Amino acid sequence: MPSTKPILILQLRPEDATAESEYQRILTYGQLNAEDTCRFRIEHNGIPENLDLDHYAAIIVGGSPFDISTANHKKTDIQKKIEADFQRLLEQVVKRDFPFFGACSGNGLLGHYLGAPITTRYGEAVGCVTLDITNEGKQDKLLKDFPPRIDVLLGHKEACDVVPEGATLLMTGSQCPVQMFRVGDNIYATQFHPEADPEEFALRIDIYANHGYFEPQEAEALKAASNKPTPHAQEILRRFVAWYFKEKRESDLISFPTQRE
Numbered sequence: 001m002p003s004t005k006p007i008l009i010l011q012l013r014p015e016d017a018t019a020e021s022e023y024q025r026i027l028t029y030g031q032l033n034a035e036d037t038c039r040f041r042i043e044h045n046g047i048p049e050n051l052d053l054d055h056y057a058a059i060i061v062g063g064s065p066f067d068i069s070t071a072n073h074k075k076t077d078i079q080k081k082i083e084a085d086f087q088r089l090l091e092q093v094v095k096r097d098f099p100f101f102g103a104c105s106g107n108g109l110l111g112h113y114l115g116a117p118i119t120t121r122y123g124e125a126v127g128c129v130t131l132d133i134t135n136e137g138k139q140d141k142l143l144k145d146f147p148p149r150i151d152v153l154l155g156h157k158e159a160c161d162v163v164p165e166g167a168t169l170l171m172t173g174s175q176c177p178v179q180m181f182r183v184g185d186n187i188y189a190t191q192f193h194p195e196a197d198p199e200e201f202a203l204r205i206d207i208y209a210n211h212g213y214f215e216p217q218e219a220e221a222l223k224a225a226s227n228k229p230t231p232h233a234q235e236i237l238r239r240f241v242a243w244y245f246k247e248k249r250e251s252d253l254i255s256f257p258t259q260r261e
Helices: 016-030 077-096 105-113 198-207 216-225 231-244 250-254
Strands: 007-011 037-041 058-061 100-103 124-133 149-156 167-172 180-183 187-190
Touching: 007 016, 016 037, 016 198, 016 231, 058 105, 058 231, 077 105, 100 105, 105 187, 124 198, 124 216, 149 198, 149 231, 198 216
Parallel strands: 007 037, 007 058, 058 100, 100 187
Antiparallel strands: 124 149, 124 167, 167 180, 180 187
């Protein structure tokens, strides 16, 4: 049932510019106001130990330059703490089937908790790609009545090698097979960024030009490749919020923008 409690936003981006831009996009495409949310930038101190899920309607986790597949001895202390904190948090989330939406890093953290290998085998270049909705996905409340294929924005060095045990695959792609999955009825993860738009990706491309996602000289070409509308991807985020946050009208769940060819 939807709730009047706030949506908990957990962010892992060390850069102020990308963290703030990501948060503003979550508000915009989730159709949320700042007062509807409780925001933690956990790249500073990790997840608070006293965090109580009963205080929140749902959790949204954004992306990060941290990679789970990085050798442990090369990870910073804060990355190790964040990964350990998520193991603790996700134990509660999965046990309770608590509403959760993880994008990109959130996807990898959930997949890792569920035991799926997270490697660089299915990394994808920054840009806009077209994904397929599975038969199970066509029945899901966040994807129902979508066209069979939709455009999304993404860019990642690692991904789940396989669908995590106990999860339902909702979307797949030709280069990366695990693009969206659900655990239970209320726990979701996407390898792509439903909160993103071309302006947001242009900012990330500039800031992450030397983080190993691409060669710096490719930046302008990647911005051009990301300069496409992805209304259905953004609709997924809006539907998630509408489903679990009471201030959003139930009627909103059945409307969505038309895919642009």
